[in-house]
Amino acid sequence: MSELQALLESLHQTYQQQDAGQLACYIPELCKADPNWFAISIVTTDGQTFQVGNCQQTFTIQSISKVFVYGMALADHGRDALLAKVGVEPTGDPFNSLIRLDEDSKRPDNPMINAGAIATTSLIQGNGPTERLNRLLEMFRRYVGHEVFIDMPVFMSERDTGHRNRAIAHLMLNFGMIDKNIDEALDLYFQQCSVLVNCHDLAVMAATLAHKGINPITQERAVESGYVKDILSVMYTCGMYDFAGEWAYKVGLPAKSGVSGGIMAVVPNRAGIAVFSPLLDEYGNSIRGSRVLELGIRVIQV
Numbered sequence: 093m094s095e096l097q098a099l100l101e102s103l104h105q106t107y108q109q110q111d112a113g114q115l116a117c118y119i120p121e122l123c124k125a126d127p128n129w130f131a132i133s134i135v136t137t138d139g140q141t142f143q144v145g146n147c148q149q150t151f152t153i154q155s156i157s158k159v160f161v162y163g164m165a166l167a168d169h170g171r172d173a174l175l176a177k178v179g180v181e182p183t184g185d186p187f188n189s190l191i192r193l194d195e196d197s198k199r200p201d202n203p204m205i206n207a208g209a210i211a212t213t214s215l216i217q218g219n220g221p222t223e224r225l226n227r228l229l230e231m232f233r234r235y236v237g238h239e240v241f242i243d244m245p246v247f248m249s250e251r252d253t254g255h256r257n258r259a260i261a262h263l264m265l266n267f268g269m270i271d272k273n274i275d276e277a278l279d280l281y282f283q284q285c286s287v288l289v290n291c292h293d294l295a296v297m298a299a300t301l302a303h304k305g306i307n308p309i310t311q312e313r314a315v316e317s318g319y320v321k322d323i324l325s326v327m328y329t330c331g332m333y334d335f336a337g338e339w340a341y342k343v344g345l346p347a348k349s350g351v352s353g354g355i356m357a358v359v360p361n362r363a364g365i366a367v368f369s370p371l372l373d374e375y376g377n378s379i380r381g382s383r384v385l386e387l388g389i390r391v392i393q394v
């Protein structure tokens with residue numbers, strides 16, 4: 093067994109014992125997750141995989157989708173036009189904050205909080221909702237390396253209960269920051285959050301960002317290399333929400349979490365790391381995932 097594989101197994105064994113945290117029950121379907129699920133996966137930019145735990149268990153990507161949709165909006169509109177609509181400033185506020193619109197520009201502060209992500213999603217080009225959804229799914233396919241599907245019960249569950257996100261969208265509509273068709277934008281946002289992946293898929297997606305936008309398994313380009321820096325920068329400063337500063341200090345890697353329990357981190361030019369475990373801390377970040385990356389990263393030499 094390689095040293096890295098042995099390290100992953102020992103990290104998994106250590107943190108499997110910890111059962112602190114809460115499931116994301118504000119989306120009722122996510123409350124059905126098994127709190128014991130726990131997987132760690134590393135994919136290197138030369139295509140090697142190291143993994144342990146429930147690596148084949150699928151889960152919805154949730155907010156980790158924001159990273160990839162931001163990349164797509166950059167490709168659709170270019171950096172300057174996108175920056176006029178969505179800022180790149182960390183907030184220090186929770187991901188679902190209602191008040192994050194800059195006083196002067198009325199922009200949401202950054203694309204990793206819900207306000208900025210809904211605005212970003214509303215900018216995805218396409219002739220009607222089906223074409224926009226298909227473009228998103230096709231973009232995810234390139235990162236993952238196989239076709240992806242939407243978890244319909246999770247999508248419907250969030251669509252039925254996502255009143256806070258509806259309020260955020262209405263606020264942005266009030267300030268003219270998104271198009272009047274907010275129901276379409278919200279549906280697409282809830283759909284992107286409901287894309288199913290497993291821990292290995294997530295590590296491949298992170299490794300694609302580490303590999304300047306080329307999927308290291310399929311060798312297919314998922315995003316123009318020129319936009320990878322933009323994506324990694326907002327992940328680094330805003331990806332872990334109101335824990336982002338402490339995360340940057342402790343882990344020092346661009347990362348993004350989602351409320352179903354995934355976290356992906358990018359080691360530029362080296363590897364993508366993904367951890368999946370659904371018990372969350374007060375910031376909405378996976379507790380086991382944060383621990384593995386905070387403490388494990390000091391010894392992970394990929």
Ligand code: GLN
Nearest residue numbers: 154155187285350351376
């Ligand atoms: N779909 C979730 C929401 O909008 C995503 C949140 C997250 O993963 N942090 O609330």
